Amino acid sequence: MARFARTNRILVRLTDKEKERLENYAIALGVSMSEVVQDYIKSLPDMSGNSSTTSGPISPKG
Numbered sequence: 001m002a003r004f005a006r007t008n009r010i011l012v013r014l015t016d017k018e019k020e021r022l023e024n025y026a027i028a029l030g031v032s033m034s035e036v037v038q039d040y041i042k043s044l045p046d047m048s049g050n051s052s053t054t055s056g057p058i059s060p061k062g
Contacts, residue, residue, distance in 0.1 A: 006038075 014022070026033045 012037075 022033050022036060026036045029036065
């Protein structure tokens with residue numbers, strides 16, 4: 001699978017609990033928190049009318 005350079009950044013404000021939940025989920029999957037967010041975004045419907053060929057979010061290992 002080709003990897004595309006990610007040049008855009010966003011700032012998201014989270015509570016301590018939300019950050020901990022995201023961090024624990026990423027650890028359980030063995031990926032970064034950024035990858036968890038990127039995979040979730042890929043699972044969103046394409047509201048522009050273009051068809052999407054991406055799969056759903058990743059699931060915990062085990």
